[in-house]
Amino acid sequence: MKKQNRRDFLRLSALSAGFLGLSGKKVFAKSEVEARLNSIASAPDALGRSVIGLRHDPIEQVRIGIIGVGNRGYGHVKTINALQPHAKIVAIADARESRAKRALERLEKLNGGKSKVKLYYGDEEVWKKLVERKDIDLVVVVTPVPEHAHMVIYAMKQGKHVVSEVPISFTLQEAWDIVNTAEQTQRHCMMLENVCYGEEELWVLNMVRNNVFGKLTHAEAGYLHPILQKMFIKSDDPSTGAYYKQWRLRLHAENHGNLYPTHGLGPVANYMKVNRGDRFDYLVSVESVEESLHEYSPLSPKNNDFYDRKYFSHGDMNSALIKTAKGRSILLQHDVVSPRPYSRINALAGTKAYHEGYPSRLSMYDVGFGHHWVDDAKYKEMREKYEHPIWKKMKQQALENGGHGGMDYILFYRLIHNLNNGYPMDMDVYDGVNWSVIVPLTKLSVELGSIPVKFPDFTRGRWQEDRELRFFENV
Ligand SMILES: NC(=O)c1ccc[n+]([C@@H]2O[C@H](COP(=O)([O-])OP(=O)(O)OC[C@H]3O[C@@H](n4cnc5c(N)ncnc54)[C@H](O)[C@@H]3O)[C@@H](O)[C@H]2O)c1
Numbered sequence: 001m002k003k004q005n006r007r008d009f010l011r012l013s014a015l016s017a018g019f020l021g022l023s024g025k026k027v028f029a030k031s032e033v034e035a036r037l038n039s040i041a042s043a044p045d046a047l048g049r050s051v052i053g054l055r056h057d058p059i060e061q062v063r064i065g066i067i068g069v070g071n072r073g074y075g076h077v078k079t080i081n082a083l084q085p086h087a088k089i090v091a092i093a094d095a096r097e098s099r100a101k102r103a104l105e106r107l108e109k110l111n112g113g114k115s116k117v118k119l120y121y122g123d124e125e126v127w128k129k130l131v132e133r134k135d136i137d138l139v140v141v142v143t144p145v146p147e148h149a150h151m152v153i154y155a156m157k158q159g160k161h162v163v164s165e166v167p168i169s170f171t172l173q174e175a176w177d178i179v180n181t182a183e184q185t186q187r188h189c190m191m192l193e194n195v196c197y198g199e200e201e202l203w204v205l206n207m208v209r210n211n212v213f214g215k216l217t218h219a220e221a222g223y224l225h226p227i228l229q230k231m232f233i234k235s236d237d238p239s240t241g242a243y244y245k246q247w248r249l250r251l252h253a254e255n256h257g258n259l260y261p262t263h264g265l266g267p268v269a270n271y272m273k274v275n276r277g278d279r280f281d282y283l284v285s286v287e288s289v290e291e292s293l294h295e296y297s298p299l300s301p302k303n304n305d306f307y308d309r310k311y312f313s314h315g316d317m318n319s320a321l322i323k324t325a326k327g328r329s330i331l332l333q334h335d336v337v338s339p340r341p342y343s344r345i346n347a348l349a350g351t352k353a354y355h356e357g358y359p360s361r362l363s364m365y366d367v368g369f370g371h372h373w374v375d376d377a378k379y380k381e382m383r384e385k386y387e388h389p390i391w392k393k394m395k396q397q398a399l400e401n402g403g404h405g406g407m408d409y410i411l412f413y414r415l416i417h418n419l420n421n422g423y424p425m426d427m428d429v430y431d432g433v434n435w436s437v438i439v440p441l442t443k444l445s446v447e448l449g450s451i452p453v454k455f456p457d458f459t460r461g462r463w464q465e466d467r468e469l470r471f472f473e474n475v
Contacts, residue, residue: 077106258320
């Protein structure tokens with residue numbers, strides 16, 4: 001029998017052990033851990049039919065219920081309201097009365113008169129009454145991340161189509177539960193990844209589609225956004241931008257990993273046609289030391305839940321490297337605490353061109369072998385030539401009605417347009433969970449010493465079908 005040595009064993013935190021369904025000890029045989037890690041990649045038995053390409057009868061006017069009208073949901077009220085008569089807000093729920101009433105006031109101001117929108121508020125369970133209404137076609141979930149999965153699942157079980165803010169799931173189990181419920185109920189379930197509709201991102205996507213980049217090899221994406229002070233604010237005053245019960249900081253206190261992966265990754269997944277001919281195979285994740293949160297903590301008021309806290313799990317920078325089935329690589333970063341300007345990086349390399357965002361720049365093999373960024377005239381020519389048809393058509397409306405440079409309006413416009421016409425969604429449930437599952441996979445990789453962790457295949461093999469992206473359909 002082979003003699004076992006120290007390298008055959010792994011020491012796991014209770015968190016990692018629990019994630020892998022192991023418990024009762026601290027040290028585990030490496031083979032046992034590896035078997036559990038491989039089981040992450042295998043799909044459980046399907047409970048229903050695949051929802052790839054799912055269609056429903058056209059809905060002439062989409063009746064909408066919104067759950068959560070804090071910072072983000074308050075913005076969605078305006079964006080959705082602008083889509084009348086194709087969509088109509090019927091009901092709004094928020095745990096807090098002040099937020100629900102503020103949203104109603106906004107609607108009344110926008111529409112110039114009394115509103116019949118029904119409000120639900122007062123506790124954290126009251127949203128179920130909204131979901132159970134018979135006169136709602138679509139539920140829009142805009143609550144803190146840990147609330148998304150159970151709300152999305154309940155909505156589908158009540159026969160509603162549902163969309164959720166990002167990330168749609170937080171744990172691996174939640175991701176599978178969402179997929180299984182969508183397949184059982186045959187409801188539309190889409191994550192509201194607005195950045196996939198950004199003007200720059202759809203322009204790059206259009207260039208990829210027209211072979212400007214040649215063969216794709218590598219991408220870099222991220223969420224680099226200094227919100228350190230904002231995460232600490234404990235206030236009920238909406239003008240402060242404070243998060244409900246400091247939910248974002250609470251996640252940082254307790255978790256490693258990339259807690260907000262989808263803004264940078266969604267567009268990159270589209271460039272690479274992930275789930276439509278390629279797939280994420282595995283990742284490794286490395287996290288830096290945590291310095292900024294505990295350094296700032298004593299500067300917060302003494303009544304702050306996180307005042308003078310010495311320990312936060314989340315390191316300042318989380319980096320992940322993803323390998324795809326076609327051999328491409330993606331660097332994905334998450335840092336919301338360092339004093340650095342906002343960036344999603346948006347870098348894409350192919351054999352014929354390279355793009356990098358912040359600011360947007362392009363280099364091309366055909367222009368000086370790509371040794372320099374193309375000049376302003378060439379850049380402008382490429383912007384105009386490959387402007388995405390949605391932006392060509394909708395730019396004015398988007399800039400007038402939607403946040404984040406108009407991308408929020410295009411997102412909701414496309415969602416409602418597809419429901420009005422009975423078309424499939426641009427992004428399906430498999431995209432949403434595939435981009436969100438980065439959260440638990442990076443966490444696990446970090447906790448296990450940056451080891452490779454396999455992605456589950458939520459499509460159960462159908463990623464191999466070379467299907468067209470829907471972002472160019474029925475514009
Ligand atoms: N796509 C984007 O660009 C973008 C930008 C910001 C936030 N987001 C996402 O939007 C979501 C909300 O973020 P936010 O900044 O608005 O947070 P927030 O804390 O400002 O708002 C959350 C709202 O949900 C309410 N709420 C909490 N629990 C509830 C419950 N059980 N029932 C009913 N209401 C409940 C709170 O009262 C609050 O008004 C998050 O998922 C976040 O990741 C996305």
